Each structure stands twice: as C-alpha cells, then as structure tokens.
Amino acid sequence: MHRNTYTVTIKNKLHVLWRGLRLIQQKIPSLLPATVAGALLKSFSPFITIYLTARIIDELFGAKSVPRLTLLVSLAVSLNLIVFLLQKGMERIRDTGNYRLLYYGLIEMDQLILNTDYENVEKPDFHLKKQKIEEAFQVKYSGIWRLPDLADLLISNLGTVIFSIGLAFPLFTTFSSGNRSFFNSPWLAVLFLGFILLSATYSVVANTRFSKAVFRKMGDVPSVNRAFSFYGKMMQDYHRGKDIRIYQQQKLIDKAYKDFQRKSLQTFGIEMAKMQARFLGTNAAISSLISGFVYLFVGMKALVGLISIGSVVQYVGAISQFTSGFSELIKSSTDSWQNLDYVKLYFDFLDTPNPKYKGTLPVEKRSDNDYEIEFKNVSFRYPGSELYALKNLSLKMKIGQHLAVVGRNGSGKTTFIKLLCRLYDPQEGEILLNGINIKKYDYQEYLNLFSVVFQDFQLFAFSAGQNVAADIAYDRKRAIDCLNEAGVGSRIRKMPRGLDTPLYKIDADGVDISGGEAQKIAIARALYKNAPFIVLDEPTAALDPVAEFEIYSKFQEIVGNKTAIYISHRLSSCRFCDNILVFDKGEMIQSGSHDELIQDEKGQYYALWQAQAQYYKENNEQAFSS
Ligand SMILES: Nc1ncnc2c1ncn2[C@@H]1O[C@H](COP(=O)(O)OP(=O)(O)OP(=O)(O)O)[C@@H](O)[C@H]1O
Numbered sequence: 001m002h003r004n005t006y007t008v009t010i011k012n013k014l015h016v017l018w019r020g021l022r023l024i025q026q027k028i029p030s031l032l033p034a035t036v037a038g039a040l041l042k043s044f045s046p047f048i049t050i051y052l053t054a055r056i057i058d059e060l061f062g063a064k065s066v067p068r069l070t071l072l073v074s075l076a077v078s079l080n081l082i083v084f085l086l087q088k089g090m091e092r093i094r095d096t097g098n099y100r101l102l103y104y105g106l107i108e109m110d111q112l113i114l115n116t117d118y119e120n121v122e123k124p125d126f127h128l129k130k131q132k133i134e135e136a137f138q139v140k141y142s143g144i145w146r147l148p149d150l151a152d153l154l155i156s157n158l159g160t161v162i163f164s165i166g167l168a169f170p171l172f173t174t175f176s177s178g179n180r181s182f183f184n185s186p187w188l189a190v191l192f193l194g195f196i197l198l199s200a201t202y203s204v205v206a207n208t209r210f211s212k213a214v215f216r217k218m219g220d221v222p223s224v225n226r227a228f229s230f231y232g233k234m235m236q237d238y239h240r241g242k243d244i245r246i247y248q249q250q251k252l253i254d255k256a257y258k259d260f261q262r263k264s265l266q267t268f269g270i271e272m273a274k275m276q277a278r279f280l281g282t283n284a285a286i287s288s289l290i291s292g293f294v295y296l297f298v299g300m301k302a303l304v305g306l307i308s309i310g311s312v313v314q315y316v317g318a319i320s321q322f323t324s325g326f327s328e329l330i331k332s333s334t335d336s337w338q339n340l341d342y343v344k345l346y347f348d349f350l351d352t353p354n355p356k357y358k359g360t361l362p363v364e365k366r367s368d369n370d371y372e373i374e375f376k377n378v379s380f381r382y383p384g385s386e387l388y389a390l391k392n393l394s395l396k397m398k399i400g401q402h403l404a405v406v407g408r409n410g411s412g413k414t415t416f417i418k419l420l421c422r423l424y425d426p427q428e429g430e431i432l433l434n435g436i437n438i439k440k441y442d443y444q445e446y447l448n449l450f451s452v453v454f455q456d457f458q459l460f461a462f463s464a465g466q467n468v469a470a471d472i473a474y475d476r477k478r479a480i481d482c483l484n485e486a487g488v489g490s491r492i493r494k495m496p497r498g499l500d501t502p503l504y505k506i507d508a509d510g511v512d513i514s515g516g517e518a519q520k521i522a523i524a525r526a527l528y529k530n531a532p533f534i535v536l537d538e539p540t541a542a543l544d545p546v547a548e549f550e551i552y553s554k555f556q557e558i559v560g561n562k563t564a565i566y567i568s569h570r571l572s573s574c575r576f577c578d579n580i581l582v583f584d585k586g587e588m589i590q591s592g593s594h595d596e597l598i599q600d601e602k603g604q605y606y607a608l609w610q611a612q613a614q615y616y617k618e619n620n621e622q623a624f625s626s
Contacts, residue, residue, distance in 0.1 A: 031097030038090030043159025050317035058310030153332035160325030377429035407583030451526035465499035488520035
C-alpha cells in the first residue's frame with residue numbers, strides 16, 4: 001500500500017517534469033539545449049586545467065622539452081578560452097530564455113484569471129493556489145521557471161562526477177607489479193574508496209535532512225508573506241491615509257507591524273540561520289577531513305614513487321572535484337525533486353476546470369431588438385452554500401420592457417442579474433432566450449446582449465475614453481456622447497488630456513474622480529456598449545439627488561426600445577417602470593405595476609413604500625423645520 005503510493009508519487013512527479021520540459025521546449029526552443037550545452041561546458045572546464053597542469057608539471061620534472069611544454073601551455077590557454085567563450089554564449093541564450101520563461105509563466109496565469117469561468121474567480125481556493133505559486137517563486141524562485149536552472153545544476157554536477165571519476169580512475173586501478181609497499185596495495189585503494197563513499201553517503205543524508213527541514217520551514221513563509229504584504233499595502237494605499245490620520249492609527253499600526261516583524265524574524269529568520277550554520281559547519285568539517293585523507297593517500301603514493309608529481313595534481317584535483325560535485329549533485333537532486341511539487345501546483349492551477357457548459361448556437365442579431373428572456377422555475381445556491389439565493393423563480397422579460405427589481409438586502413436581486421448574464425448557471429430550472437436554453441448559445445455572443453452597471457462596478461486605470469469604450473481604439477464622438485448622456489461630459493472635458501486622461505493616480509498624470517463621477521462613467525460605458533438589455537444595479541447609489549433625477553428622467557429617452565432592468569432601493573424610481581418584481585428571501589413574492597402593487601396593503605411592496613415615505617417625510621420635516 002505504502003509502496004504503491006510512493007510509486008504513484010514518483011510517476012506523477014516524473015509526469016509533471018516531462019510536461020514542464022515539453023512546455024519549455026515548445027515555448028522557448030533554445031533554452032533547454034543552451035542549458036545542457038552550458039552545463040556540460042561548465043563541468044568540463046576545470047578538468048582541462050587539472051589535466052594539462054599535471055602534464056606540464058611532469059614535463060618540467062621530466063624531459064623538459066620546450067616544444068612539448070609550449071604545446072601543452074598553448075593547449076591549456078586556448079582550450080580554456082574556447083570553453084569560456086562557448087560557456088558565455090550559452091549563458092546569454094539561457095538568461096534571455098529564462099527571462100522569457102518567467103514572463104510567459106506569469107502571463108499564462110493572468111490569462112487564466114481573465115478568462116476562466118466567473119464561478120472560479122469567486123472561489124477563495126483558486127486565489128490561494130495562485131498566491132502559493134507566487135510566494136514559492138518570490139521566496140525560493142521555485143516552480144516551472146526553476147526547471148532550467150536545476151537542469152543546469154544536475155547536468156553540470158553529474159558531468160563533474162563523471163569527469164572526475166574518469167580522471168581519478170587510474171589511481172585505483174593501476175598498481176606497480178614489483179612494489180610490495182603498503183601504498184601499492186589494492187586494499188588501501190578499497191579502504192580509501194570506502195571512506196569516500198561513507199562520507200558521500202553522510203552528505204546525502206545530511207543534505208536530504210537539511211532540504212526537508214528548509215522545506216518545512218518554508219511552509220511558514222506564505223503566512224509570513226501574507227502578513228508582510230498586508231502591512232505593506234495598508235501603508236502604501238493612499239485611500240487609507242485619511243482614516244489613519246483622523247483616527248490617529250499610526251501608533252497602533254506601527255506597534256502591530258513591529259511585533260509581527262520581531263516574531264517572524266525570531267521564528268523564521270533566526271531559526272533558519274541556526275539550521276544553516278549547523279549544516280554548513282558539519283559539511284565544511286567533513287570536506288576538510290576528506291581533503292586531508294586525499295593528500296595523505298596521494299602524497300604517500302608519490303613519496304614512495306608509485307605516481308608522478310604531475311599525477312598528484314591530477315588525482316588531488318579530480319578527487320576534490322568529485323567530492324564537491326557529488327555533494328552538489330545530491331543537493332540539486334533533492335531541490336529538483338521538491339521543486340516538482342511547485343511545478344505541479346502551477347499546472348494544477350492552469351488546469352482549473354471550467355464547469356460552465358459552452359454552447360455554440362449563434363445569437364440572432366436583430367435590428368428590432370426583439371429578444372425575449374424567460375426564467376422557468378429557476379433555483380440557485382452559491383457553491384458551498386446550503387441556502388437558496390433564488391428559489392423557484394419564473395418570469396418573462398419582453399422587448400422594450402422597463403423592469404424594476406426591489407426587495408430587502410440579501411433578497412436575491414443581484415443574484416438574479418448574475419444568472420441572467422450566465423455568470424452562474426442555475427442548479428434547477430432553466431433560462432430561455434427566444435425559447436432556447438441560454439446554455440446552448442455561444443457565451444460571448446450571448447454576453448453581447450447585456451450592458452450591466454453592477455453595484456460594485458469597477459473602472460480601470462486606463463484613459464477615460466478607453467474606460468467608456470472598453471477598448472484601446474474607439475469611436476471618440478460616441479464616447480463623448482455617452483459621457484454627456486450620463487452627465488459627466490463636462491468633467492471629462494476639463495481633465496488635462498480630456499478623453500485621454502488616465503483615471504486614478506496610478507499613472508503620473510492620472511486624475512482621481514469622485515464616487516458619483518465614477519458611477520456616471522460606468523453608466524456611460526453601459527450606454528456605449530449599446531446592448532439590447534441594459535441592467536442597472538443600484539445605478540444612482542453614489543449620485544446626488546439632482547444627478548439622480550436627471551439620470552432617471554433621461555433614462556426613458558436614452559434606453560429607448562431596449563429592455564431595461566433597474567435594481568433600486570429607492571422606490572420612487574420604480575414609478576418609471578412598466579413592471580416591478582418584488583423579491584424576498586430569494587423568492588419573487590409580488591409583481592405588477594407601481595399602481596397595482598400599491599393597492600395591496602398587506603404586500604411587501606406597500607410596506608417598503610410606506611416605510612420609505614415615512615422616512616423621507618420625517619427627515620425632510622426635520623431638515624426643513626430647523
Ligand atoms: N458569492 C456568494 N457566495 C455565497 N453567498 C452569496 C454570494 N453572493 C451573495 N450571496 C448570498 O446570496 C443572497 C442573495 O444575495 P444578493 O447579492 O443577490 O442580494 P441583493 O438582493 O442583491 O442584496 P443587496 O440589496 O444587499 O444588494 C444573500 O444571502 C447573500 O449573502
């Protein structure tokens with residue numbers, strides 16, 4: 001059972017590795033070949049010096065032939081130069097490739113967020129996964145972008161181990177037949193090899209332990225980072241600056257931040273540093289011990305005349321290359337193995353399923369806007385929620401109708417709009433467009449039917465014109481007309497660059513706008529889209545009473561033959577509508593015109609109307625009497 005899970009883990013990890021390498025090869029074809037070539041050159045280069053220096057020393061202590069010495073020195077210099085230049089060339093290709101990989105990897109995640117089903121965007125898990133990927137990247141550079149670096153380390157260290165074994169091989173296999181000294185005994189070679197293997201094994205164990213401990217400690221990083229970024233954002237966000245000053249929260253924030261820094265430094269930084277010092281100290285002691293033995297073993301062999309002086313340089317060099325190469329190989333292998341967990345996280349995120357059924361039916365383009373939408377026994381619960389946000393809703397929206405949706409907070413009004421636009425699909429019942437289930441239509445085409453100003457609408461730090469047109473290139477006259485209709489044209493004209501002025505101060509010449517102005521720009525955006533259905537969810541919440549009146553009185557004319565849906569808590573605005581739907585706890589409990597509904601004195605609409613009328617009366621009387 002245990003073994004089985006282990007095999008599955010290995011298989012999964014190898015699959016992730018294969019997928020990662022294939023992806024890199026497809027997107028940046030030069031990166032992996034340059035990495036492999038660079039790694040081989042890197043591992044080969046020290047051996048040129050070791051081998052040729054040994055030969056030069058032998059020549060100096062032996063025949064002293066000047067032409068041979070010249071040849072050896074020129075060979076050493078030119079080979080080193082060639083390898084160095086090739087290595088640098090590969091490094092350049094690798095650096096550019098790595099940069100492109102980083103860019104590609106991050107963009108790919110952002111693309112997913114922009115295009116995935118809306119349902120995913122509202123799930124906290126979805127964002128947590130992305131946060132983990134980004135944190136692993138920021139703190140340890142782990143993830144898909146580290147694959148080439150780790151491949152470089154693995155190949156170069158493996159190369160070092162292989163080349164050093166090749167160069168040190170004769171030391172353990174060549175014996176002088178006439179010499180019966182202890183240093184010529186194969187048993188000494190075996191003993192020495194045993195010692196090297198023992199310390200290498202220790203190095204494997206210590207490395208794995210250390211990597212695991214670091215990995216465990218890294219588990220604390222996301223929460224530490226989250227807190228750091230929380231404090232960072234809190235202090236940088238100039239919108240919070242007002243509250244901080246008015247309530248004099250500087251001391252509170254400063255103390256909380258310092259306490260957190262102290263705690264995280266203690267539990268994370270100091271403990272990690274201690275662990276590292278212990279590990280590095282033991283490693284340094286072992287490698288000095290090995291060096292001592294190597295010098296003793298090789299030196300004694302040379303002393304009793306079994307090997308040449310040049311060979312001392314060759315063997316000592318090769319064995320020390322082997323020990324450092326071997327320990328680095330182990331370290332890079334454990335790092336690579338753990339990095340695959342982050343690569344898997346990256347692919348899991350990219351593989352986030354899109355549950356929405358995607359239809360292909362084109363939406364008929366009608367110049368008469370003759371579209372009818374019907375909700376048939378629609379019920380809906382948000383994912384993970386037991387409660388119905390909408391229950392058994394049935395209604396028809398006919399072309400050109402002006403519809404108001406009213407009800408207390410949380411009664412399901414916005415949810416109704418979300419279902420209408422297919423941001424979510426109902427669990428029960430169906431929604432039909434001209435008699436066909438909306439799921440069967442091509443989603444993008446279906447979305448073209450709607451302009452919505454959500455309660456929590458968002459504008460972006462693009463230019464005012466681009467915000468209105470939701471595009472880079474757009475019809476300037478139409479944008480100005482829509483801004484005028486929404487009552488914010490004169491404000492935009494007064495901005496330093498008119499339509500081209502960036503909104504918000506993220507841009508150096510950006511302009512901050514008021515909440516009401518933002519709402520008017522959002523209305524202009526809805527008008528610019530010119531869709532057959534226009535939905536306004538609390539469209540005048542941030543507007544002053546005069547602007548509100550203007551918008552409502554003009555809307556009749558602006559909206560024209562479009563089907564309009566207003567969600568509003570101000571019942572006075574409902575009088576403009578043909579039909580009013582009253583929602584309560586997810587159900588539609590009343591519908592009809594204002595005049596009809598107001599007749600039902602036991603109904604919810606009457607109660608809401610009376611409550612509002614009473615409130616306005618009392619407040620106005622109070623305001624005007626003082
Ligand atoms: N993303 C969500 N996940 C879970 N429950 C939600 C979500 N959004 C809304 N709800 C719940 O669904 C119910 C209906 O919410 P909805 O936003 O549709 O109400 P509303 O009538 O528009 O309210 P308001 O007048 O306050 O805007 C509420 O109980 C709300 O808490």
